[in-house]
Amino acid sequence: MGDDELALLTAEDVRRLEPNVRCYGAIWSKTDTAVDYPAFTQALREEAERAGAKFLLGSEVESIDVAGDHLEIRLVREIATDRVYVDPRGKIRVNVALQDEPLPTRFLINAAGGHSIDIAHALGVGREYTDLHFRGEYWEVGPDWHYLCGRNIYTVPRHPELPFLDPHWIVRADGRREIGPNAVPVPGPYTYHGLFDDPAEAVQKLFERPVGNKLAALVNPDFLTLATEEWASSISKRAMAKRVQEFLPALRVKYLTRPGTAGVRAQVVDPHGNFVKEAIEIPGPHSFHVVNYNSPGATGSPAYTAWIVQLLAKAGHLDHLKAKAAKPAGLWDFDAVCAAIEAPYPCYCTFHPMMGGTIIVRGKGPRPPNDGGNYIPPSGVALPMKYRFYYTGIRVRNLNRSLAFYTKAIGMKVVNQGTMRHGGKYVQLVGAGSRQKLELNWYPAGSRFHSPYRKGEEMDHLAFVLADVRKAYRELIRKGAKPAVPPEDSEGTEVYLKDPDGIWIELLQ
Ligand SMILES: Cc1cc2nc3c(=O)[nH]c(=O)nc-3n(C[C@H](O)[C@H](O)[C@H](O)COP(=O)(O)OP(=O)(O)OC[C@H]3O[C@@H](n4cnc5c(N)ncnc54)[C@H](O)[C@@H]3O)c2cc1C
Structure with a gap:
């Protein structure tokens, strides 16, 4: 791994590797791989439980209150019926079978995906932000047509400032091929099908404060045009196929045999109506909030989590967890991951074998921002010595x-x-x-x-x-x-x- 991980390809190079793909050129990631994410998260859970963590599955945080030197968390009552413990070292023992008893905690890390902004707001932070939701839908390609392409093909988004990526060709860990996702505006983080789970909730969501952010985004004509296109590709399989045919002309609508599993992205909107690209880390009272965690995605989440834990530990927020779990030997190189994230430029680091052995970590240190179409190549791709x-x-x-x-x-x-x-x-x-x-x-x-x-x-x-x-x-x-x-x-x-x-x-x- 190193400088030869990425290669710039011409259109001809691409055709030699993938004869059905048409393009002007490509960046080839040679260690690109697919991960069975349920298996990965299940393995992580087992590892965490062995280290003493307890999982409160099926419990939803309903409200959080600051109570002196700690927080009190209330779970949705009907679900909280079992005896559980929140603190991994067993220091704080809580029986949620007593439905009105709140869970006390000294420190909360909020990583609640589509609800993280609501939890941050509940603790009085991140109130300048709001979010919009976009459902990404997929179509499975029948096994007879898997031969069309053997690698993941990601196209360059036409509008990097908007949360609409054009659909890709995806090779799943079990060999299935899919096309997608589109990005259909939907009212809530769990609207996996149709337009509304609950119309009243949808209206409430649209007008939740701060209202100005969403209104500023919704009057952007580019946004409205693209949102309409995305809806078209949700309603029509043909419209979705057409977008992929731009780089894979051999694809036919009849090759798309059934819908894949959709996901919903919670996209934070700032007070100027801009879609925020990076994850936002917000300190709060006895808490730390990760919102807008869309990029670097599930792939980058283990590295990002290691960095967050190190950040909080350095600040002393985890001192009350006296017993430190031993770092599992061999699999995780926390220090290398955190150093790479602190670096002022993208860099490589060796990582979990299940994740393909190597990842590129996007450094969070001061660096030239990669926006507005200015391409900052990863290390390994030489920049010419020109100003x-x-x-x-x-x-x-x-x-x-x-x-x-x-x-x-x-x-x-x-x-x-x-x-x-x-x-x-x-x-x-x-x-x-x-x-x-x-x-x-x-x-x-x-x-x-x-x-x-x-x-x-x-x-x-x-x-x-x-x-x-x-x-x-x-x-x-x-x-x-x-x-x-x-x-x-x-x-x-x-x-x-x-x-x-x-x-x-x-x-x-
Ligand atoms: C269509 C689509 C395609 C994607 N493709 C890729 C890809 O190819 N590769 C990649 O790396 N990433 C991909 N991503 C991004 C990736 O899925 C996300 O970045 C990642 O899932 C975010 O992880 P998270 O833990 O922050 O949030 P989530 O995965 O959303 O997890 C949040 C958890 O918090 C829980 N929760 C929420 N509210 C509460 C509450 N009130 N109380 C208790 N629990 C709560 C939820 O139930 C959930 O389990 C994709 C995303 C989408 C939408």
């Missing part, structure tokens, strides 16, 4: 005021935003018809970038992406640039210099 103009950053005194100006007065759209390690904030915007990005930068007092705002400080920096920032840094210094933040003082693969007039230049790797 690609990336964005212009300007320093602002009041982020909300500037954001309102650039979005409302100028009509730009937010494509990415975040918080820097030192507490500073950035928001990237694009205007109509251009990929040029403007980045608004705000730094709090105490940050090393905070300085009195005076005329001449408006221009914060210009950023360029290239393969080797250290080499480029030395090269530009030789050519007359002045140092600002040299590689040895940098937090990651980003360095700063000043141009002849003192304008800061950022180099990102």
Whole structure:
């Protein structure tokens, strides 16, 4: 495993590997594999139970209250009929057969999928976000036509800013072939069939607060057009097949023999009506909330979970669990996984053998954001040594005021935003018809970038992406640039210099 894991293929290369596939080119992941996920989760459960964990299956969290130094959790009564224990070490023993007794816990990790935002809201956090739900439907391809393609084929989404991926060709772990998913807007996280489970609940969901986020998303004409197409492919097998025929023209509607198992994605919408791409981690009272966990998906969830546990343990939130379970030897390399996630760039790490041996972990450290169509290749795919103009950053005194100006007065759209390690904030915007990005930068007092705002400080920096920032840094210094933040003082693969007039230049790797 390493540099040769990925290969760039031409259309001809693809045809040699998969004669029925038509495309302009492809990225081939040589260790791509399919996992029997029920078997995987069952194995995890058994491992966790051996380490002392107890599972409260069939119990639904109905409400949560802060009670001094702990939380009190109420489960849906009718289901909570058995004697159970919530704390893996048996420190907190709870009998939920007494239906009115709430479960006390010192710390809650909320990973409730389609309901996680509701649980976060119940504890007073993440209230600026809301969610919409999209059902992904599949069709099974009859065994006589499995020969059409032996590998997973994923197409490039036409609208990466919207949660609509075009249907793929999928090879399941048991050899079945499916096409899908589409992404049909549905009212709730468990609307696996039809349009409504409960029309009253659907209306309530549409108008739940904050209402503005959904309204902003729903007036986006691209969104409405694509949502209509997605509905068409839900109603018509032919419409679904047509989308796959774009890259697999030999597919026929009659090859689709029966519907596959659908899934529902809970997609978080921010106050600007944007669909948030990454998972959002939100600390709350005696709790930590993971919402919008769609990417890196089930495949990435073991690595992500290891990272969350390490994060919470480092912060002392798990100290009350005095007895530490021994890390199972051999299967999990927690430290390597967490280090890879902290890295400022995508990197590989060896992982669970059931997961195909190796995964690519998307680093969460500071890195050039991969959005707006700017492709940041994974490590192993060489970037040419050329300077690609990336964005212009300007320093602002009041982020909300500037954001309102650039979005409302100028009509730009937010494509990415975040918080820097030192507490500073950035928001990237694009205007109509251009990929040029403007980045608004705000730094709090105490940050090393905070300085009195005076005329001449408006221009914060210009950023360029290239393969080797250290080499480029030395090269530009030789050519007359002045140092600002040299590689040895940098937090990651980003360095700063000043141009002849003192304008800061950022180099990102
Ligand atoms: C159509 C579709 C296709 C996908 N394809 C892939 C793929 O090919 N590869 C991939 O890696 N990922 C894929 N994903 C993504 C993947 O399924 C999700 O990222 C993953 O399931 C999220 O895991 P989770 O544990 O966060 O949430 P979930 O899997 O939703 O689990 C949340 C759990 O919390 C429970 N829960 C919810 N509310 C409560 C409550 N109030 N009280 C108690 N329990 C509660 C639920 O019952 C559930 O068991 C796909 C998703 C969809 C929708």
